[in-house]
Amino acid sequence: MSKHSHCCSEEEDPKCKSQSTDVAAGHDHGDHDHDGHDHDHGSQEKEGWLSHWPLLTALLVIIVMMVLEYGFHITFSKYIQLAIFVPAYLLAGYDVLLLSFRKALRLDFFNEFFLMSVATIGAFTIGAYSEGVAVMVFYSIGEWFQDAAVSKAKHSIKALLDIRPDSVNVIRSGKVTQVAPSEVDIDEIIQIKAGEKVALDGILHSEGSSFNTAALTGESKPDSKNKGDQVFAGMINLNQLAEVQVKALFKDSKLSKILEMVQDATARKSQTQLFISRFAKVYTPIVFLLAFLVVVLPMLFLTDYSFKEWFYRGLVFLVISCPCALVVSIPLGYFGGIGLASRNGILFKGSNFLDVMTRVDTVVMDKTGTLTKGIFKVQQIHATGISDKELVRLTAILESKSTHPIATAILQYAGTTEQDIKDLEEIPGHGLSGKIDGREVMAGNTKLLTKFGISYPDTVDKTEGTVVVVAIDRKYAGYITIADELKEDAAETIKRLRSLNILTVILSGDKQSVVDKIAAQLGIDRAFGDLLPEDKVHQLELVKKERKGIAFVGDGINDSPVIALADAGMAMGGLGSDAAIETADIVIQNDQPSKIVDAIKIGKLTRNVVWQNIVLAMSVKLIVLGLGAGGVATLWEAVIADVGVALLAILNAVRIQNLKIR
Template sequence: MNKKQKKMLIRILIAAVLMVVLHFVPASGILRFVLYMIPYAIIGYDILIKAGKGVKNRQPFDENFLMAVATVGAIVLGLTQSGDYTEAIGVMLFYQVGEWFQSYAVGKSRRNISQLMDIRPDYANIEQDGALEQVDPDEVEVGTIIVVQPGEKVPIDGVIVEGSSTLDTSALTGESLPRETAPGDEIISGCINLSGVLKIRTTREFGESTVSKILDLVENASSRKSRSEAFISRFARVYTPAVCYSALALLILPPLVRMFLLDLPADWGDWLYRALTFLVISCPCALVISIPLSFFAGIGGASNAGVLIKGSNYLETLSQVKAIVFDKTGTLTQGVFEVSGIHHNKLEDEKLLELAALAESASSHPISRSLQRAYGKPVDRSRVSDIQEISGNGVIAKVDGMEVAAGNDKLMKRLGIDFIPCHHVGTIIHMAVNGAYAGHIVISDVIKPHSKQAIHDLHRAGIQKTIMLTGDIDPVARQVADELGIDEVYSELLPADKVEKVESLLQNKPSGGKLAFVGDGINDAPVLSRADIGIAMGAMGSDAAIEAADVVLMDDDPLKIVKAVKISRKCLRIVYQNIVFAIGIKLICLVLGALGLANMWLAIFADVGVMILAVLNAIRALFVKNL
């Protein structure tokens, strides 16, 4: 509870105590009026000031104006008729109670998000003349060696050059299990170093680091409004003036009809009371407050679970997803390729592997890295020249003066080289040296531990169709799809083919549903942008994928996709519950108020009571741990 909330709570308690005490004080006339105005001023002065400012700025129609008119009217009635001012104080008191609940709920959601904001580093350590100097992370250049001591945050992305440790990544991923690190490992900013001293060579400037991107995503999340929020905003702009004019009509028209048409007493006091009750009932607080709060709480709860949703519009779209398209490598599989077989014509296994590793040495593709790991020796790049990478085919390069081609079937056909088909399941790298076929290398990817469970859980959650897109060969793609239980698979696709395929899938998606794409690679960015909603595997994903995506998973666990979908659906259920509940109760009470069957206390329930119940319901969106 912050200072503002504590101050408001004190005002509420003082006003409530004074209202109860004054009930037993035998005062009358002006003294009674003055005594009752003390708790009214204590609890309502800020509402009156805001209402006055709204009128001054020619924007009077808001909840402050409604509360001010209703309570001042109730006071006038008390002065002229009943001498009872408790209803006026009660309206202000319970309205402020509702506002306090709303403030507390927003604060709780902000604290969930601020746990992520705590990843912002205050400084970076640079060693100079044998001593550590703390500098602003913005001042650290790429390639600088920084030192991270136990208990400190990693300030900038980089590679460990010395030391080993365990890292607390819970603020980023929502997972409590520490990660082991060693020299050579890439490390992202925002993690907390738990044990050993680490020396890290920075690979990015602070403004481009993971922590900066995450903070930017979180800070901008609330600016993107959902259709439900936009509707409520438009609704309130029309609804509030309409009920003000309706209350005015309720005050004027029935007494005039009674006087001139029915020849009955006008009974202005009774109709004024009805109009004031009508105003209090009609206040749209429950909708205007609880709907944005539900989305805000949903985004906060998701952030705490390691799922960054860039705005409530994306949260709403995610809840409507009926089909999910997956990239294979790095999304459903680990992207850790291992050489599982070498088949050659005349060259030795080691020589064929050496030529492949050298030819692929300029590529950062996982297959290239797996060849270099299998080769196991330092790669001398000076032996390689004239490298030509052909997207979706492979690489052609000169190694020790020989022309070496390493790639798939398409590359061999492109070069007019007869090759021997391989019937092993895996990625096949065909090799040709000086235009002659030299053999092939079999590389297999490893499926992520939770991929199968994630696909199963998505189907149970109501996802009607799961699809996998990959540039891999058909036998490998089908084996992975069958093992995971994926409904459809499309293989041997170039990056442009993936966009085309998603376009086709968007035309044939389940009726009334949305299509999501999940990927992590730089070539997934166009597809992430094209799908109804793009989901990036954030921790190891490329910057381009994270920028293009609407939802970012802070680790590479596919089960987070299931959690993201469930969070969005829970949030939207709460939103629709609040809309139906708030509008339904208000319509009933408005009719009762207009007929004179509702007093001010029922009006308070219809306004503040409904708002408090809607806010409490909205807070449920924060709790996502067991989804």
Template structure:
């Protein structure tokens, strides 16, 4: 609890003890009124002041005004205990609500802990702590074990293990070494690192994430906007209704029926009506539900830019995936080596050495598969033939590595291969040695993610890709997506998403999931854009509505489930609060409900709704 909450708790305890003591003391008349005014003012003076300020500023109709009128009215009718109790329990509810909001804010504040306080810059042989804003691009900073990485950059010296849980929600550490890119917000766990900065602090990953989370509350959902408008008209209506309840029935009894008007009884009913009608449960719990949902999602590595996107995500029934970098790793890997006589590792060795001077992704995949340091002294006479491949001499032996056109050009007889992927043929000393199969590999969780999405209520999954149809169809079959569109240019993907948007029911939403690098147009066009693995990607953070902080496809499932849970809680609170209030208002109007039932209808309902809203903070692991 903070200082303000502790002060309120003290006031509540003092007032509660005094009310309990007065209930046991047989005091009547003016002395009773004076004694009950002490706990009433202890617990309610601030509410009375706020109500008076609202009247002076011509902003009369709020919960402070309702509580002030109801409690002062009850005291004027001689119901001292009820009037004080209403104010006491209202303040208990306010304390509870304050604590709940504070807990939700602390949950988001844990994410804010990624903000670095300083950066270490080496000057004159010693480390100097400076404000991260003062570090220019290209500067060398030093990050010691236990410190946060303050600015995005590239490791120039050292190796370490990084804790990225504050960014991704995953506790598994990641290894980093010289030459690797590193993003701000990670915690250096082991070695000393020297990093050459590639961005200014204001443009770094941590700054963009914090800005995104801090501004998420500015984008309101339809449910929040409805509650705001509802409260604006609802409170004056119930005030005038209570006034009518206090005046009209007695007048009818007196003037038309000639009966005792029973003014005190009807005024008491009107005051009970006012307490019941206080809209605290709705006004507090609905924004709190969204706030807690966004906070819980952020701690799980899912950044939602606003409650409106949370609402849209919950209505998603169609999910469209980009293939490369989203369902697949986006990097070529050797999937198989097929040879005539020579051993697998020998073919890989000759192919990797022949390709050692090329920066092509296929060349890099061959070198990674070889797994050893390339000895360039063994290679000579390298010639790269555009669109065909590479020829070279390795250990004095002629080697050719490339596609079928290269084999035909060199007059080497080769075997046709019908496997899906990129086929790299290898000829050694003029004879065909075999071929190497290279493909973009599916992410380990891609198939599970598609299956879990269908369990979560997604009606159809679609895959868009620029790959040839044969490769696309195999990827679709392995992942289990329902439809696939292949050989698409970036502009074609936008067109295809627009076609899908036109065909679906307008009330059902379509989400597009991309890797955030070249998918910005499609992310913007879909009902909701989800950028996956978007650490450090400006395009993703700007264009997407939801940003997943790592490249695990299961995070898409988590995002959908968090949104659905959040919206279930919102609707539960709306139906529960309105239903109980309508029931109690009817009971109050006919004289069945008293002040104690009114206290439950106001404070009790608010406490239950807030407790329910807090559930949105907790995210289950898949």
């Protein structure tokens, strides 16, 4: 949970110098959290009613004193009032006074804390004790509202999960020993069991095995490796025990480099500031100047000038001008937007990203797991000399002895395939062979047929997607294409994005022909395939030079660097990797790409409501400022006007959650 950042110390973090005005205007500091600084309001973040007992006590004192004075007409002497109101004032305003003092020592006077301190202490100097306490109490209640809004509206972006294994099995002196990956030297042999993750980069020492490489390349197709082929940390061994000869130290693995890239990309993420935070840099000094002029100028023109009267009007001016309503209304406005997003299966990790989404003009997407389901399915069957049904039946019987994901896809398509196989043989990196019904059946990639001198049509090599080639009795019998399946709402998503004049781009580790096919099928503007993680980062940087607002959507570890680099990084939360989800600014919880468009629309709806709150708050302030300067409004009316605006803003913010986005 994000802590309140109002009271960060600039000695501890120099970035606080730029945060003062952000806070004064109600900025929720979503952009600062990227740097990992978690500042306290006071010594600890206050949560729950009981933890706010000082403020509640001060509020109770105000209520009791008002009831006694106006209900029972009981008045107290000056000293008794001081004995009652000073402790209440300190209970309500201790944090504000302390921070104001610290900022004053650094000659930072133009902030809401100093403004509130001057106004309330000034009220005490002219005997307006109840007004002084009331101003501080209601201001602190406003701060309390903001704390609650920010804590609910934001989720701290945690450090990227390091998914490298904690231990590895290394062969030393003929024995298998479990050690930390950092203790393994180059050229040592490590063992990876089926289902285990590779911990270090190296070359395959055993005859062959199949690996899931999606974490590094985004490629959905499992990769069969032969002896001598490169294997990288982060890959998952799919079927049999494999041995790998280490060729890179733990700190130099490809996975470690991806993690470093994420950190670098996060540091380069553009910062988003709300307009009101920039406005406050000019607004607060002007308020102090005008309050000073309200007190001093009448001295030059009025013969019956009363310093106490005009000083009181100056204090009223300060209280009215305090951005308390904005402090409450802006975060709650964004909280309403985040609530609407949550109801629609979208998690915003910071309310500032709602603002970012309003400026998105380009959506860059990974393919596998984002636009496609990441699940293999049989797409086409091309039989030669036998029926399609028979080709599938024989292939499924042969593949029934394999645990390879491609075999699983064929088995699911074929249904029941229980039958004996004779002379079953696995040819690493090529496929399977065996005798079914007295016929020799082979199924695998084209290298399998080439190995045995079996000719096949040239069109097989040009076929898009994953191809399982089949031969019967050493003669080509056809092939089965297997591909990932598009998500049901993928086409609708691209159509809606185009209607908003948003450019669409695919960056994928899959082969270019597959990416081009998906792009043409969906109507995506640009498509880039065969990309490693660093290539994706490079392509995104090129797009950022051309376009203004970039949202990237992905689901794999390999997507983490580009998710972090984009103006708005989005991750698929259902099937997405922990690394992608932790790095992302926005998480789509149900994996539907159509939620990308919903996130953009929610951002725009939220912006409209927030600006309604800003205009409302500023309009009321200008009216009451005039009344205060003219002596019509008192401190009580100033506080009530400010709190009233805040309540209206809260109701407006709650309204966001009931808006429809389609």
